[in-house]
Amino acid sequence: MQDQNTTAHTAPRRLIRMPEVQRLTGLGRTTIYKLIDAGTFPRQRKVTPTVVVWPEHEVAAWIARVLDGHTEGEQRAA
Known part of the structure; x- marks a missing residue:
């Protein structure tokens, strides 16, 4: 049996x-892929x-x- 508190606070993950x-x-497609290449957006x-x-x-x-x-690029530069 699963703990109800854990289950109640865990949202299902979607793709x-x-x-x-x-x-x-x-953002547009090109911008998203540029951010991925720069390491500042989640990879597909x-x-x-x-x-x-x-x-x-x-x-x-x-x-x-x-x-x-706070973007990832700003965090690295700080």
Whole structure:
């Protein structure tokens, strides 16, 4: 039996595709891939030869850092 407190506070993890990443971030495809290349945006995962996805919680964490004024690139420079 699972602990109800643990289960109640754990959101299911989702994998999202590029259109959803773009919608959540407001960024275009090219910008997203440039940020990935720069190491400042979560890397995509290849799930089939033609499909890539991002863990939604990683994209949400990136958005939170941007809203807090802390991107990964700024943290390295500090």
